[in-house]
Amino acid sequence: MSYQIELFHSLLNDFLQGESALMTIEGDVLAVRGVQAVSYGTLTMAATTATKYLKLQEGDIALLNDPYSGGSLLSDMTFVMAVSEDLIWVSRRSLDKSVKLAKSVEEEGLRIPPTPLRQKNQLNEMILSAMQAHPACPANFVTWLKHQCEDMTVKAKTLHEAIEYTGFTITGELIEEYIDLCRKSSVQKISERASGETRVDVVLDSGELLRLNMEIHDGKVSLDFSGTSAAKTVSLTESATYGVCFYTLSRYYGFEQLANSGSFSVLQITKPAGCWLIGKYPAPTYKGMTCGAAALQTAMELALSQIHQKSEKALSSNCPLNFDLLHQDKHMLLTLPGGVGASASHDGECAHLQSFSIEQLERDFPVKVQRVDLRHSTGGKGKHNGGRGVILKIEAREDIQAAWVTDLTLHRPRISKNCSHGDPCEVSIEHEGTHKVLPVLGQQKFSKGDVVTLCSGSGGGYGKEV
Template sequence: MANDWNKRILSQVVGGTLDSVAQEMSAVVTRTSRSPLFNEAHDYTTGIFDLHGNKSRLVAQAPGCTLHLYAVVSAVDRLVEAFRYDLHPGDVLLVNDPYYGGSHSLDWTIVTPVFHGRKPVLLPAVRSHMGDNGGPVAGGYNPRSRDIWQDGLRIPPIKLYERGEKRRDVFEMILGNNRLEHWLEGDLDAMIGACRVAEERIRTLLERYGGDQVREAIDSRIAYTERRVREEIGSWPDGTYTAETFADHDFQGRRDIRVKATVTVKGSDLHIDFTGSSPQVSGFINSPLSNTTSFAFVAVSTCCDEDIPINEGYMNPVTVTAPLGTVVNPKLPAPCGHATACVGAEIAEAVLLALAQCAPERVGVNAHKLPLAYSHGEYEDGRPWVNLNFFGYTGGAGAAYGTDGWGLYPPVMTGVILPSIEMTEYQYPCRILKHEYREDYTGPGKWRGAPGLEVKIQHLAESRTSVMMAGVRNTIRGFCGGGNGPANQVVINDGQPGAMDVPETVFDYPMPPNGIITFQRSGGGGWGSPLDRDPEAVLDDVRNGYVSVDGAFRDYGVIVREDGKGGYRLDADATEAHRSRLKESKRK
């Protein structure tokens, strides 16, 4: 018994240490990188893998950009396959190719092997969204892309360092294909530095406990996670549950692209089948298998307790089928540049809508239908800048059982941090004129989604902007009777001659100095019937400016009146009578 307890304790010590190492890696990237995407927005993920047979296993991961959660697993596997018999101390590996375990080519993965007993045993990894990726357009999002090469530079598995020596020719090739060279080399150094710090910490761990004991502790921790996830799945009724949702368009004329998910629960096993999804499309929303799998796992993970350690054990009970040649598993050379937003959002949404039929109290919160608009121009010294306009994407977090939507980012971007307004205005020639909640702009429900926002961003210098709309016709979905979110809206050159309310997409649209982009960003979907929401909670929302008096009556059947003192009061008797009539009419 004592030996068993010692193993359990060691498993917690080793697991906690590796979690701390992953978090330290994240801090290193934040504090040493150059790009605001890293040091302000934190659009990256750090993790640690081990080698188990011929594949890698996720061992630990720091909070980061959640949509990277499992896509990085595929990238590490492809790197291991490419260099399995050619790994040496001091090597640094890189890949970004969507068809080699990537998601879209803007996400780059750096891996370094840690050796013990002359064998590679653990693999620190960083996956980050880069500010530019070469190719035809600044910023890497190309709505006119017709193939993977028009998405940007493809980087298959390569070595940046070999046996500790920097491959300068490879670095120069990569830097020469990037508009933001002044950021890129520093960001790569930050990613590599994080892996090297992790290597030092891991060596200390291995020297203290030994390779065999560390490996046994990792096995135990993964088994613990798997057991917890299987207990959750096993509590859901066996059966097959199907749902579908749609992306508005592919930015090249194809509309209403279907994502269909059939979820089968059998004991503690879960199978997700995307058969019935639309064929791959011409536009750049096709989701490579690694991205599809990642969004499916993200959906499942949101249905499990948050105290379960994130590691390979999450994936073992879940299998995924995605037919080749579809929008969820395209054939080369289909473009994939926008897949992490569209159709990634629809993949997670379809899985959650299916799970709502067997685990209704576990689903919700997912919402990621981003109205993406990025701008680019030049600083006064001629250097290029690319601004992803992060403030315009905030909002969209949906409700879940027992809680309203919260926060400014939806859960698939949980680890991404809203940049400070002051630093954004310092780093780019822009002003954030407005960033505030908008009244009556969320999905109603027994628990409502997070409020939507209105955002105005002004670029002081001449610039150009491309806009990719989503969530206009097929808006953010509510769950279990909750209302859907409203439509997103983007207006460019707002308030000036030539202002345009973007219907679907515009490409490289010229904006004069002081041009303004206005975002109306949908709030999240609701959970449960709005007629079941606590009237006092609706009154609080009116007082806080989230819901108008008319909205309280229209969406919730709650009658709020002015109190004569500049405030509001609830008319409880009138509300109860009105709701009774509404519920009776629904039953008929």
């Protein structure tokens, strides 16, 4: 790798933080970074859509959150900025998240198509006022947007300064060489492993079937989703589907830091018209972007494990448990991640609950936290145990509302004899001496004295217990 290429790669890594991407105005993807699987397809789609309908000049910023234009959750705002005459920067930043169980995307919140937010260094106050007037608009939205624009302007300036400091020019030849190098590296990493083909079926509790046919040959991966059913209540956009597939693939083979047009070329996907992986407006997308994406990731991991049996790994609990507490004008989303599956050489990693203040929770809501710990797993056992999920137990001290969504693949897919399934996510309630397991997703009022137990899923175990 030449010094210029190494310098360019380092510059991309330093600049792209969080969920972000950098592209050329012609549409070449230079790099995508993020921890959300759907970002690897939706960020580039957002840039493509915005630049198609809006003529962005240097310094201009467009805003969108519409899943059908390259957005993800409606609470995630995607900013598309022309950082130069040739480069487009996409940055996704989150507002206050909540559980959305709706029948259409319009009911899930304020949906924003590609919209000119700043032009010629001037914010579009008319559009900002229209957004603020929408009944579904979050509080202090305009103030937050202005702060994001200021932050992006500062960071864009640092990119220009970094390029000037290095003393080299980002030429078309450099970009072409970098993309080709990433393509060759990705092909090599895949070719070093086994080739083969397999089929995996995953059934969602909502009734959808996910059928994945995977073929790996000559450093290329082909995915055919023929046989996948139409949406019932879960729908994922086409760009999000691609993102999840590439995310899982690149991390499995170890080229996630080379996510661009070059490495994208190793993946080919066939999807039948009308299936739930290519949802159409106005289908709701919240469950797709959460539970649906997790189910697709599980199918990908299972297929890769079947083809590469020498590095077989038990399934992880990819879908976190999201529990949204509501009381008066306040809400708080509690997210409990799941455990990681074990392998032939070591136990799976236990889940780590995102830090939150128990004192603040009990101050803002009429609840008492009785327990926060790793759950006692009965599943996921083996020579190497799967990573345990998290348990959170709270008592309602007054009537309180809640909405939740958990893993929608409680109907476990078939796995190899070397592996065992971990425990699924579970929401249960103790009411007046009775214990009841609640549905995998729902919303209801809890009465004073009710004790609600939240358990995220555990990872699967590997090998026979000794």
